Amino acid sequence: xxxxxxxxxxxxxxxxxxxxxxxxxxxxxxxxxxxxxxxxxxxxxxxxxxxxxxxxxxxxxxxxxxxxxxxxxxxxxxxxxxxxxxxxxxxxxxxxxxxxxxxxxxxxxxxxxxxxxxxxxxxxxxxxxxxxxxxxxxxxxxxxxxxxxxxxxxxxxxxxxxxxxxxxxxxxxxxxxxxxxxxxxxxxxxxxxxxxxxxxxxxxxxxxxxxxxxxxxxxxxxxxxxxxxxxxxxxxxxxxxxxxxxxxxxxxxxxxxxxxxx
Amino acid sequence: xxxxxxxxxxxxxxxxxxxxxxxxxxxxxxxxxxxxxxxxxxxxxxxxxxxxxxxxxxxxxxxxxxxxxxxxxxxxxxxxxxxxxxxxxxxxxxxxxxxxxxxxxxxxxxxxxxxxxxxxxxxxxxxxxxxxxxxxxxxxxxxxxxxxxxxxxxxxxxxxxxxxxxxxxxxxxxxxxxxxxxxxxxxxxxxxxxxxxxxxxxxxxxxxxxxxxxxxxxxxxxxxxxxxxxxxxxxxxxxxxxxxxxx
Ligand SMILES: Nc1ncnc2c1ncn2[C@@H]1O[C@H](COP(=O)(O)OP(=O)(O)OP(=O)(O)O)[C@@H](O)[C@H]1O
Ligand SMILES: [Mg+2]
Numbered sequence: 001x002x003x004x005x006x007x008x009x010x011x012x013x014x015x016x017x018x019x020x021x022x023x024x025x026x027x028x029x030x031x032x033x034x035x036x037x038x039x040x041x042x043x044x045x046x047x048x049x050x051x052x053x054x055x056x057x058x059x060x061x062x063x064x065x066x067x068x069x070x071x072x073x074x075x076x077x078x079x080x081x082x083x084x085x086x087x088x089x090x091x092x093x094x095x096x097x098x099x100x101x102x103x104x105x106x107x108x109x110x111x112x113x114x115x116x117x118x119x120x121x122x123x124x125x126x127x128x129x130x131x132x133x134x135x136x137x138x139x140x141x142x143x144x145x146x147x148x149x150x151x152x153x154x155x156x157x158x159x160x161x162x163x164x165x166x167x168x169x170x171x172x173x174x175x176x177x178x179x180x181x182x183x184x185x186x187x188x189x190x191x192x193x194x195x196x197x198x199x200x201x202x203x204x205x206x207x208x209x210x211x212x213x214x215x216x217x218x219x220x221x222x223x224x225x226x227x228x229x230x231x232x233x234x235x236x237x238x239x240x241x242x243x244x245x246x247x248x249x250x251x252x253x254x255x256x257x258x259x260x261x262x
Numbered sequence: 263x264x265x266x267x268x269x270x271x272x273x274x275x276x277x278x279x280x281x282x283x284x285x286x287x288x289x290x291x292x293x294x295x296x297x298x299x300x301x302x303x304x305x306x307x308x309x310x311x312x313x314x315x316x317x318x319x320x321x322x323x324x325x326x327x328x329x330x331x332x333x334x335x336x337x338x339x340x341x342x343x344x345x346x347x348x349x350x351x352x353x354x355x356x357x358x359x360x361x362x363x364x365x366x367x368x369x370x371x372x373x374x375x376x377x378x379x380x381x382x383x384x385x386x387x388x389x390x391x392x393x394x395x396x397x398x399x400x401x402x403x404x405x406x407x408x409x410x411x412x413x414x415x416x417x418x419x420x421x422x423x424x425x426x427x428x429x430x431x432x433x434x435x436x437x438x439x440x441x442x443x444x445x446x447x448x449x450x451x452x453x454x455x456x457x458x459x460x461x462x463x464x465x466x467x468x469x470x471x472x473x474x475x476x477x478x479x480x481x482x483x484x485x486x487x488x489x490x491x492x493x494x495x496x497x498x499x500x501x502x503x504x505x506x507x508x509x
């Protein structure tokens with residue numbers, strides 16, 4: 001095959017004079033507008049029309065706490081499940097590998113809402129566990145599958161030479177994994193775990209279906225009593241927005257700190 | 263050749279396949295205690311593969327490898343015990359980037375050799391001193407030049423008090439001006455009597471340090487002898503051709 005001369009369009013990537021150094025400054029502005037805009041809107045509404053807005057703001061904080069508990073509980077449990085699943089996915093043991101892969105494939109093929117129902121009612125048949133715990137388990141089982149892939153990719157992104165160097169010093173595979181591979185993989189998986197945390201925070205609203213009084217359910221309770229649906233869901237949406245924006249900022253700040261010492 | 267010394271590594275009849283490709287064909291050679299063996303040969307001839315078989319980073323398909331009396335491929339033998347005695351230095355250094363230079367040295371000492379941390383630190387500092395890099399003890403590897411990183415890697419493997427060290431092209435990834443500092447450290451080790459198996463393209467080093475040179479081609483040992491013999495009067499055509507190209 002004759003080599004065609006390379007006369008196609010070439011995208012030059014230079015030192016980036018045209019690109020501002022803080023390349024996410026545009027995003028940052030958008031973040032500020034959204035975040036402070038949402039907070040100001042909340043304040044404005046509560047001040048201008050305390051009836052019903054101030055009432056709603058007084059009614060829902062319990063729900064915020066529940067949403068927060070479910071999210072944090074689920075992400076912690078999901079990280080543990082994900083780590084086990086991720087290690088299973090790279091295991092050379094056929095049975096372990098197969099089990100982990102099956103878990104990931106099955107879970108990723110079933111909608112979260114269906115899983116929440118399923119685990120809630122399936123678990124409920126055998127053991128009586130608190131609703132919130134059931135919700136946390138359902139969310140964690142689901143997100144564990146996604147995090148399993150995150151961990152697998154993270155571990156596989158560490159160069160092969162790291163494991164070889166550790167082994168050649170006499171470490172066992174387990175020691176090498178704990179001392180050398182996982183600490184490095186952890187830095188790699190932190191940003192995607194942060195993203196999953198935000199996604200989980202939003203998806204946690206699904207648990208309102210199964211008698212868990214999270215933020216959305218508290219809103220529904222208020223709205224069905226007072227019939228002020230529009231006002232209530234406006235507030236609920238604004239609170240979710242403030243929460244997700246707050247945490248995504250927090251996570252990106254943490255990442256910056258983490259990368260600062262490299 | 264000091265044949266009266268104890269045998270450190272005994273390789274007999276080793277073959278290795280990657281799929282249907284045979285990377286090693288019936289390789290046999292012996293390394294005695296205190297001996298320095300240099301393996302040379304063209305790219306793809308199986309130099310890395312045989313070196314990595316010695317500490318079972320690659321497993322072989324037939325033949326046997328005995329290191330310090332332990333059969334490397336025997337499932338009964340704890341491979342970690344073999345690896346404790348066999349240091350390895352890689353072309354790409356493979357320092358642990360999340361650990362400081364000092365921690366790179368202390369890690370295996372504490373985890374594998376179970377030395378108390380303060381003792382491991384003392385040993386490590388002495389070794390860093392020896393390779394001329396003690397002032398970087400608290401730096402992270404990314405802050406070091408290639409030559410410095412490789413010297414740390416050598417110190418890291420020395421920290422385990424290995425009986426033999428394997429070097430796989432330790433200077434091939436280095437800028438030319440840094441090759442000397444690494445070779446100097448290796449020469450010092452050689453003078454101190456360390457048993458060494460070195461894959462390298464540094465013919466000056468081979469001539470100066472090697473007790474024996476092994477020339478490999480297409481997975482076979484083609485020629486084996488003293489450096490004087492190999493560099494002045496190689497018997498095999500492939501060896502002559504290789505030397506004419508590289509010298
Ligand atoms: N993991 C592997 N899978 C398949 N083939 C491999 C693998 N490792 C090595 N080989 C092949 O085996 C042969 C010998 O490889 P080896 O790395 O031992 O060569 P080498 O002599 O060290 O060469 P170089 O000077 O380039 O490092 C090569 O043809 C290589 O392509
Ligand atoms: Mg090689």
